Amino acid sequence: MRLIELDESASTNSYLAGIARESSHGTVVSAHTQTAGRGQRGNSWESAPGENITMSLLLKPDGLHPSRQFIISEAVSLAIVNVLRRHLPGHDVRIKWPNDIYVGDGKICGILIENSITPTNINHSIVGIGINVNQTVFLSDAPNPVSMTQFAGKKFDVRDLIVEFAEEILREVDCAIASSLNNCTDSLGERYFNALWRTDSYYPYFDNIRHERIDAQIVSVAPDGIITLRLPSGRHRSYAFKEISAVVKESLL
Numbered sequence: 001m002r003l004i005e006l007d008e009s010a011s012t013n014s015y016l017a018g019i020a021r022e023s024s025h026g027t028v029v030s031a032h033t034q035t036a037g038r039g040q041r042g043n044s045w046e047s048a049p050g051e052n053i054t055m056s057l058l059l060k061p062d063g064l065h066p067s068r069q070f071i072i073s074e075a076v077s078l079a080i081v082n083v084l085r086r087h088l089p090g091h092d093v094r095i096k097w098p099n100d101i102y103v104g105d106g107k108i109c110g111i112l113i114e115n116s117i118t119p120t121n122i123n124h125s126i127v128g129i130g131i132n133v134n135q136t137v138f139l140s141d142a143p144n145p146v147s148m149t150q151f152a153g154k155k156f157d158v159r160d161l162i163v164e165f166a167e168e169i170l171r172e173v174d175c176a177i178a179s180s181l182n183n184c185t186d187s188l189g190e191r192y193f194n195a196l197w198r199t200d201s202y203y204p205y206f207d208n209i210r211h212e213r214i215d216a217q218i219v220s221v222a223p224d225g226i227i228t229l230r231l232p233s234g235r236h237r238s239y240a241f242k243e244i245s246a247v248v249k250e251s252l253l
Contacts, residue, residue, distance in 0.1 A: 001026045001166055005159075010036040012056035013114060013128040020116070020124050025060040028166045030159075052147070053131040055162055057169060060124050061177050066117045070225035071176050072125050073099045073113055074192040079172040080109055080129070081195050083165050088151050094197035097218070097227050098241055101131075102197050105249055106146030108132050131165070133158055144248050193221055197246075202232060204247035209239070213247065 002024065009015050009031040016029045033049040047054050059072065077095045084093045088103065096102045101109035112128040132138075132147035134155050149155055176188050193199070202215045216229035219236060228238045 001028060001163070001170060003163065003166070004029045006031045008033040008035065009054075010034070011128075012054055013112065013126050016056040016058055016126050017114070020058055020126065023058055025058065026166075026170050027058040028055055028162065030055040030162050047130060047132075048135045048137075050158065051135040052133045053129065053158060053162055053165065055129050055166070057127045057129065057166055058124060059127060059173055061122050061173070063181050064122050064177055065120065066115070066122055067224065068180055069115055069117070069122060069125070070098075070223060071180055071188065072115075072122075072127070072173060073111070073225065074188055075172040075176040076111060076113070076127055076129075076169050077101065078188075078191055078195060079169040080111070080131070080165060082172075083161075083168050084108065084148070087148060087156070087161075091151050095192065095195045096197045096246065097221065098225055103146055103151060106144050107142070107248075108146050108148065127169070129165070131161070133161060189221070189223060196221070205229065206245045206247060207237070207239075207243075208245060209243050 004027065006012070006015065006029065009029070012029045012031050012034060016023070016027065031054050034047060034054040061072065064071065077099045080101050081093050081095060084101065084103070091103050094102050099111040099113070100107055109129065109131045114126045114128070116123040132145055134149045135147050136150060138145040179188065196218060199218045202217045205214050205216050207214050214231060216231050216237070219228045219230045221227050226238050226240055227244065228236055229244070230236050
């Protein structure tokens, strides 16, 4: 693992994209201050300078076909859950499909994965990760941010955590890619599903295709990331990313 530490960056994903061609698998870029951090759906990512993790990790998954790219999302999400569970024992750390990380009903981590692909190969993946670590006051209109310090009751060394998260992600990703090339990824998919948020009952969602609020329970997530929900009527509906949104309550702490 190679760690590049920046005092300030508009976006660690953009910085890493600029050096991706000549950089090796496992290169990490972190920023003390990120001025234009990006999240899913074009959202911004709020982070007080020096208080949280804002990092990007370069992956070069040699031999992984683009149709299997969701493996990267699963492995990265599980790695982050692993580390958070070590530091936040007794708290319910889960993956909100496809790859946000929640503690209870609060969002502690956002992940943005940008893949450079050809029809037959993934040239590289840039995994942007924002993890709320020591921040206690959030000023944006995000409905449910939480941080590690709010649950643990102590401050953390951000740099040490960057290294720990990066090493765990590389371990999970390298293992997942090796398994995929040997046509053996069942364990990864099962572990991912077992770590998902809100699988135990019916919860509110907004169907962005039909423009309606529904109650549904997660039934499965396919290898390509498609999620299937069951309605109270027993009917099933399947969705790609952005086609369904969980309804999340506010004012968590």
